[in-house]
Amino acid sequence: MSNTLYITGAGVSAASGVPTFRGEDGYWRIGSKNYTPMEMATRRMYQTRPDEFLAWYYHRFASYRDHGPNEVHHWLADKNLITQNIDGLDGKAGNQNYIAIHGRLDLMTKFHEQGEPVDKHIAPWEQVDESRLSESLLEIFAIPEQGPMLYRSFKPFVLLFDEFYTDLYGLDEAQRRMLAAERMVFMGTSFSVNITQMALDVARSLNIPIEVVDPEPTHILHPDVTYHKMTALEYIQKQG
Missing domain, CATH: 3.40.50.1220 (TPP-binding domain)
Incomplete structure (x- = not known):
């Protein structure tokens, strides 16, 4: 053809x-201490617990970002x-x-309303300081204490379960x-x-x-x- x-x-x-997503060691088999994978990979989690959300993706991406x-x-x-x-x-x-x-986890966008055109940027995972993981992730994704701010904070360029x-x-x-x-x-x-x-x-x-x-x-x-x-x-x- x-x-x-x-x-x-x-x-x-x-x-x-x-790892595959649904295999024995897959992404969706492994959650955080408090949330299931289906709860983690959501826009709601990014907005309400951005530290947990970013740490979950960091551990998965950090482990495999150098694989060829x-x-x-x-x-x-x-x-x-x-x-x-x-x-x-x-x-x-x-x-x-x-x-x-x-999407691609090595990229990020400004946090925006879905459907709006935005630019993509390289996600600065390499800058993460693991000795202060939560604080470091929130800093590099420009997320203040009160949570992500539209058009100011950054979000990994990944389509989440509660997005379209x-x-x-x-x-x-x-x-x-x-x-x-x-x-x-x-x-x-x-x-x-x-x-x-x-x-x-x-x-x-x-x-x-x-x-x-x-x-x-x-x-x-x-x-x-x-x-x-x-x-x-x-x-x-x-x-x-």
Whole structure:
């Protein structure tokens, strides 16, 4: 197919040593002392307990920010790609036009009302002083004692559970790519997020064939689906 759209999830970054979200050691299995992961990754938590919120993301990003792309990322470097991953590894592999539909944790934006256009900046995680973690995080994200302030404080460039897709995350372009696709290949995703459901709806309505690459693939209601019960790495090795 001349126009294949690849949609990737956390399984693609597993070979780089980045835990999947729902695996045994995944992000969503590990919370803080007082909150579950589903409570942590929310706009509400950022606004009410920014110290807990930032520390949770810091520990996850700090542990993996120096990891490099794997063979799958390099294979996808020249592909039409939408990724759910926030690790930025596709960019490190050289893909200049991929869509990070859930954001990138190495970037940040001004705290703003959703839907408004804002600039992206490099997130200064390297400046964090772990000996005074909470205070340091609040300082570098410009969050005062009373909480985040609109257009003054900074927020990690990550789409949270209680937020919605906007064009800041490339939604319009993602939809255009879905509508133009002649084939969709889903790699390493559990189909538990809205963007995969959006893509499946487009595939069903336009009769676009799909492929699912996963060691334990989720069954999809679609008349033209091919399952590859294997890892993304095994799949690309078969492609040659």
